[in-house]
Amino acid sequence: MQEIQIKRSFISCYYQRIKDNDKLVMILRNQRDHFLIRKNILYKMYFTPPTPPENEHQLFSRAYSLAGLSMGELATLAKLPIPPNLKRDKGWVGMLLEYYLGASAGSKPEQDFEHIGVELKTIPVDSKGFPLETTFVCVAPLTGNSGIIWENCHVRRKLSRVLWIPVEGERGIPLAERRVGSPLLWSPNAIEEELLRRDWEELMDLIVLGKVESITARHGEVLQLRPKAANSRALTEATGEYGQPIMTLPRGFYLKKNFTAPLLARHFSL
Secondary structure (H helix, E strand, C coil), X not given: CCCCCCCCCCHHHCCEEXXXXXXXXXXXXXXXXXXXXXXXXXXXXXXXXCCCCCCHXXXXXXXXXXXXXXXXXXHHHHCCCCCCCCCCCCCHHHHHHHHHHCCCCCCCCCCCEHHHCEEEEEEEECCCCCECCCEEEEECCCCCCCCCCHHHCHHHHHHCCEXXXXXXXXXXXXXXXCEECCCEEECCCHHHXXXXXXXXXXXXXXXXXXXXXXXXXXXXXXXXXXXXXXXXCCCEEEECCCCCEEEECCEEEEECHHHHHHHHHHHHCC
């Protein structure tokens, strides 16, 4: 894939700030009253617990209403505690946004909004809009892989339709002050799907052949397989090189930054 050059522009593509009577006001797409409108919507959402969205349009509208707001504002409205950092609460940002959007799948294999076929992915970005991390897709099956092909695998199902939400992620910005960016509804085009399929098939072949422990993050052009466990003692069963059962760390599929960066760049014209 030909990587699109990321322009050196501030994340104002998603939102911008202005000073008004010494108060910081969030402005999105030059709509000066949009912040207050969004805040009223969010107060209503708190007093009326959000239900799953009925369609893509409703989901996107909810996500759009969050753009420009900070983690602190959202957590306060939801009356949720804010962790000091994300070292022990890596999924906190995603769970907070899931609350406002009405997601229900959690960590299950299906999409976050299974009834409308949409997966939610938050993605931390720097001031230029470039992804700071790889993106977790789903847990990889290390046993019982008979009959699994690209067309019916969890990776393809999860990535068939994604609501991407960029979030400020630079370490110098306190968690409570990090802001939500404008959402993007995305489905892989033919080239992207072919890249994903090719990597998935290569990685799954290695798993089936008992070579899971030889797989490194360098395998795969846009999709990689990495250990995903709370600690080194959280082992799961897999197949060894000679067909014998072995215990190893759980693995997860992740999108590499060289896949998500051009994706965001194309949409936001960075």
